[in-house]
Amino acid sequence: MAGTAIKELIFEAHKGQAQFAYFLLGGSGGAIAYALHETAGISLADAPWPLGFAVAFWALSFALGCFGIDARQDGLLTNASFLRVFGDVPPQPANSPGAQVVDEATESVKKDLKKPVTFFRWQKWTLFAGALAYIAGHVLQMAAIPPAKPTSATPKPVSGLAARAHL
Structure with missing residues (x-):
């Protein structure tokens, strides 16, 4: 009974991780398309470097997501092969040659299963970094626009304590 619950939890965790990776892939692909659409008529000299x-x-986020999905598939296949070969092997004494083979295979599976986690983590952070760079680019564009000069006919707005003093 407990084994079934653990299998169900592992399945749901992998399913959620895959859905999140595909969501981030869509987000980064959509962000690239939006940025390219918005900057279609702008020359390179006019575009602020943070947009690039x-x-x-x-x-990079999109590529890391693809690499993560590929590494996840490789890890799952390695894990399945490991379970096929060593799944029904009884525990070996620590000094036996069979135990060393099982330990090496276990370390290989652990290494293969850590790769996608690293890719997916960097996929998320590069997506955020791109958003921050895009915002910085727009702030630089806004800073480059000179402020509108008030005309002498337009009175300056008075607010706060200064407004009460005029009354």
């Missing part, structure tokens, strides 16, 4: 970094971060 944003697209590069989003492209």
Whole structure:
């Protein structure tokens, strides 16, 4: 009974991880498409450099997601092969040659299962870094726009304590 519950939890965790990875893939792909659409008529000299970094971060996020999904598949296949070969092997004495083979195979599976976690973690952070770079690019664009100069005919708005003093 407990074995079935553990299998169910592992299945749900992998399912959730895959859904999140595909969500981030869609987000980074959509962000790249949006940035390219918004900057379609702009020359490179006019585009602020953070926008280029944003697209590069989003492209990296997309690639890391693809690599993570590939590494996840490899890890699951390695784990399945391990269970097929060593699943019904009784525990070996620590000094036996069979125990060393099982330990090496176990370490190989653990290593293969850690790769996707690293890829997915970096996929998320590069997506965020791209968003921050995109915002920085727009802030730089807004900072480059000179402020509107008030005309002499337009009175300056008075607010706060200064407004009460005029009354």
